[in-house]
Amino acid sequence: MIGWIGEAWLDLKVWIFQTLLLPGLYSAGWMRWEEDAFEWLDFALFGAATVLVSWIVCGPLEAALPVERRAPGERSTVGTDVTYTLLNRLGLVPLFAFVALQPLEVAWEALLANAGVIPLTLETMLPALRDWPLLTFALYVVILDFAEYWRHRFQHRFGWWWALHSVHHAQRQMTFWTDDRNHLIDDLIAGFWFAGVAVLIGVPPGQFPLLLLVMRVMESLSHANVRLDFGRVGGRLVVSPHFHRVHHALDHDEGVDARVHGCNFAVLLPIWDMLFGTARYGGAYPPTGDLSGSESLATGSWWGTQVEGAKRFLRALAGRA
């Protein structure tokens, strides 16, 4: 079965690349991007698969066990999140990041080389890992998730960063589509964040696409509008929809400074919240959203939320937020 899917997948990719992309790049005089384009095609097809699997997994759950149902006459704002998801997972947002950052990446790599720095990998630090690729992959997941926990905390800690991150939190009708709802500038910062981590531990291996797919679905599921908890043990191993919904709560007990203190920042592994005292278990399934945000940020289009997020970001930088 997997072999058949793999063959069909490859055939589709080869057909798209050789029939559409490669001749297009050649005609446009863009052959220097040929290898990147092939990688991008991979990314887009993989992204489409994650969207499809997320929809298959999360859609029925949201229908069967919803936390909240839309009131009669209430306008759905989920369409904006669908746009975010498609732009992100089909590769357009990463393409934007690539174009914006590629010259910087080249300069950065040259700078490191000139300074005599050769980025390590976990396998070069711990040679025994070379014989355990799955374990290596798992270690990368843990370390990158740890880094992501702290990036997330900083998003809530600094006013200018929160201004960007509030685009994500503004959504009151949280669903599995909400996962990719992030401001473009925030995506660029995430790129720099990963660059910093990559200097320390190298880039992770890329030969476990099925595991990556599972992880992406879990991230989508954590935002789903579904009354689902993973129990006393499971909920401490992996972030559940309930756990993450509490993070998105409209109003925290801490009051006006809630976004700074917050709770449940973990993306995949709740252990970071437990270790650093930010975990909160139990309780109800609260309504979600951002009290500090404007209505346009909560209900606007993709473009509208991007513009509003940028304005908030600039105001915060100017100290007027």
Next chain:
Amino acid sequence: MGWSFPRRSFLAGAAASAALPARLSAATAPQAISPRPGLVYVLNSRDATVSVLDAMTGVEKIRVPTLREPHHLVYTPDRSEIVLGDSAGNEFQFLDPATAAVTRRLRISNPYHLLFSPDRTMLTVASLRRDQIDIYDAATLELRHRLAAPDMPSHIAWSPDNRVTYVTLQGNNRIAAVEAATGRLLWTAPTGKTPAGIIHDARHGLLVANMGEDNVTVHAPEDGRTLAKVRTAAGAHNVFPSPDGLTLYVTNRVASTITALDAGTLAAVRTMRAPGAPDCLDFSADGGQLWFTQRVANRVGVIDIETGVVIANLPVGRSPHGILFHALPA
């Protein structure tokens, strides 16, 4: 809130490689592909592995892991080892060519293409990702010179007198000539669009395959001026001299063909179908076959030179790039 896996860089925060695990089966391979025994080393750049094929049966005997992204490979000067450059893994990996056993590893910054000088004393490394050309001492692998070389230094050639190393600059459609002893840039000169493979040919000069066009340009080694243009097919990617020196084979990425040029006249004498966006190639031990990587199709093709027909299509890992045919004793 969500995060993606950065595969080879931080760009895009992205990267999930998408295909399913590579197929290890070679059940469809015909028997006795190569008349003489050998091992064929294929670098699967997106799987971080090396497929080692039995040349006679086409069966994949072993898959050797690398770190992240191997692209090109060559013999060490004494031919006792194969060295492969793992660009994203920042590593040279050395293999025993007879057994495929890993003999040693060396940390090195982003090696994409690599080539030893004819006298075997120097090694040039092109780093596509950091826009730099490095010249190493071949014996100690200590860095002698590093040169900023925008944009996208790609493939390497050497002058027969070991004085100059030439590198194609894929991003700005030029070639660069670097004095090996000093690391000084001697000149750059325009080529066709997106130059990739380059060789130094004693009869004609520098031959550059222009991937953004359908030709190979001929350049004067002393100053890079263009002397001639030889039409092949769309996406001319690399040039490979046959072991007998009579023919030059050009892989054409977009057209999915391989063009045979008469090495004496540079006239195109034949075009062979080569599916899967052909990239690198090597010759079988008897010189009668072309073994080429199908970069997008995860396969290695074998062409019988006499008939010009693809006689085998062998599954390997994802995005196979560099290939080396190592002959074994009969």
